[in-house]
Amino acid sequence: MERQRGIKKVELPLTALRDGESGIVTSVGEGPGRGYERGRGGWGFKKRLMDMGLTPGTRVTVIKSAPFRGPLEVSVRGSRLALGRGMAERIFVEITK
C-alpha cells in the first residue's frame, strides 16, 4: 500500500471528486445493514466493492456522475464501473495536492 511522502493529503468521499479527478482509496465504510443483514446489506456490499477492485491503495478515477444525484462512472483497474451514489459516499479516497 502506498504511503504519502510528507505531502499534504486530503481524505474525501468519492462523491466529492469532480469529473476527471482521481484519488487513492483509503477505506470503505461498512454502511448500515451490519448485524441483522451480515453478508448482504453491509458486509456483503463492502466485500463486493473489494471484489470489483476497489481495495485500499487502488487508484480510482471519476469519469462522470449522472445528474440528480445519480450514480458515478468510475474507472478502476482498467475497468469501468457504475457505482450508486449511496455506495460511492462510503468510499474514501485520498487526493494529493
Place this chain on the structure above:
Amino acid sequence: MTEKKLTIALAGNANVGKSVIFNQLTGLHQHIGNWPGKTVEKAEGTLHFKGYTIDIIDLPGIYSLSTFSIEELVSREYIAVERPDLVINIVDASVLERNMFFTLQLMELGTPMIMALNQIDMAEKKGIRIDHEKLQKILGMPVVPTVAIKGTGVYELLERSVEIIEKGGINPPVIKYGEEVEERIREITKLIEKIPFRYPARWATIKLLEGDEQVEKEIREIGPKILLTAERLAKEIEEIHGHSCSTIITSERYEAAGRIARKVQQIVPKIRPPMSETLHTITTHKILGYPIMVLAVLAIFQSIFTFGNYTSELLSNLFYGWKPLFESLLGTGIVGKLIWGGIVEGIIASVTVALPYIAPFYFTLYLLEDSGYLSRIAFLMDTLMHKIGLHGKAFIPVMLGYGCNVPACLGCRIMETERERLLAAFVTTLIPCAARTVIILGLVGAFVGIQWALALYIIDLLVIFLLGRLAFKALPGEPTALIMEMHDYRVPHLKTVGKQTWFRLEEFIKISFPLIIVGSLLIKLMEILNLLEPIADILSPVTVTWLGLPAITGITLIFGVLRKELTLIMLATLLGTTDFALVLTPLQMIIFTLVAMLYIPCIATIAALVKEFGWKKALFITVFEIIFAIFVGGITLRLLPLFLG
C-alpha cells in the same frame, strides 16, 4: 466402443463472451435448467470430440467466489465438490487485471484449468497487447487466445482442454500472499488437512480468514477449534495492517492480479478513441443520454407493438379460420364447445401473445444486453429507481413488463437480494403489459379519446410510483446501491441472442400455457353450466353498486384472470356489440379499463410469482392488487365527475 465421458465447466466474469463460447462449443445440443433447489440457471450442453463425450456446464458469470450471491455459491460448490474434469476460465483480454482476480481464486480452488483469453481483437482496438505465452508460463496453464464471436481459437481451446485432462491436470504455482499472512495460512491449513473437509484445505483457510460465513459454518460442525484459531490469527493480521483481514486478502490478491497483468500486457497508445468509446460517451452523457434513451426505448416499443399487432391478428385469423372445420368434425355440442372454447382457444390465446409480442421483446432485450446498452440504461435510470427503493438494474425487468409480466417477474432474478427481487416483481406486475395496452387503447383510446388513454398510462405510472414507494418503506432491510460493470460496447452475437430468446420463450411456455389452457377449460365449463350469470349477480355489489358498471362486466373481469385482453373480447361478446359507445358511458369505460389495468395481472403471472417467491407472497400480491383496483375504481367513479364538472 463406448465413448469416455468428460465434464468441462466454463467459468468467468459476466459479459466476457462465456455464453458465446458455450454456444460455439455445444451448438444445438443444449439444455437449460435450474441448479437443484436454486433459482439460478444451469446451462448444459454436450459435444463429441476425439472419442470423448464432453458435457459442458456454463457456470453463471461472477466476479468472485465469495458468498455475495447465490450464483457465486453455486459456482464454487460445483467446482470444489462436484469436481469437473476441467474448468475453462474465460477472460476478457481488455480487462485483464479484474478478470485475473477471479482466475487466481479458481487457482486457489486447485481445479485443473485452462484459460481462454477472449476478445483479444477488442483489447487490441483499445491498445492492449497481451503476451499470452508469457502469461501461460506465469500461470502454469495453457492460455488460448480466442475471438468467440468469430469462432477463432475455439477448436484449439478444446484440443488443449482434452490434452490437459489426458495429462492429468496442471501444476499451477501457488499465488503467495504477504509473509505475515502466508505464515498464518500455513498454520490453519495444517489443521484443516487433518479433518475430512470437502473443500481444499488452503482455499478453506483463506476463506476462513476472509470471514466467509458458509465455510465458517461448515468448519464449526467438524472442527470448532480451528475456527477459534482462525479468528485469533485473523485478528493478528488485522492488527498488523489496520484493515480487516478480508480487505487485506482481497487487496493482496488484486495486487497479484495486477502484477501479472502488467507483466504480460503492453499498452500501445491509441491514435483515436475506438467507436465503442465514443458511443459510450454519448449514450451516458449527462444531457444527451436521456433523450437518446427515451427515443431508443420508444422506438423499440413502437416497432414491437406494430409487429406484434400485425402478427397476432394474422395468427388469430389463421386459427379462427379453422373453426368451421373443427365444428364440422366435433359438432357444436358440449364436447365440441369444451374442446374448442376451452383447449383450442386457450392454445390460440397463448400462441397469439407469446410469439408476436414476447419473442421479439426478449430478442430485442437480449440484443441490447449483449451489446452493452442495457447497463447504460440502468446507469441513467438509477436515480429514478431509487425513489422506489430499487437501483438502476431494476429498470430491465420493468421494461420487460411492458411486453409481458411473466418474463418480467422471472427477470427480477438479476437483482442482488431477495428483498429487491420481491420489490421489483411487485412493481413489474403493475406495469401495463401488451394485453393491458390492448384494453387501454381498444376501449378508452378508441371510444373516449386518446388523451384519456394517455391519462390512464400516467395514472398507472403514478400508482406504480406510490405503491412501489409504500412497499419499499414497508419491507424490512436496507436498499442496496448499484455496483455494476459497464463493459465496452460490442456487436452482439446473433446466434447466442437467438438461443437465449428461445430458452426464455420455452420457459414462458412451460409456465403459462398449461395454466391458460386449464383456466380456459374451467371457465368454458362454467359458461356451459350457466354458472357465469349467478356469479355476475354475486359480484354485482362490487361491479354495479361500487363501480357503477353493468353486472355483466363481472364475468369479463373473471375471464381477465386468464389473460387481460380477454376482458375486452368477452365484453364485446356478452354485450353483443363491438361499438362500446352504445352500451357503456365514457365514464364506465374509463372505470372498467382502470380496474382491468390494475387488478392482478393474469394467472400466468401469478404462477411466475409463486415460482419465484412461494405461494404466500404471490397470494398476498394478488389479493392486494384486486382490492386496490376495486378501491381505486370506486373512488375514481365518485371523484372524476366532480373534476369534469
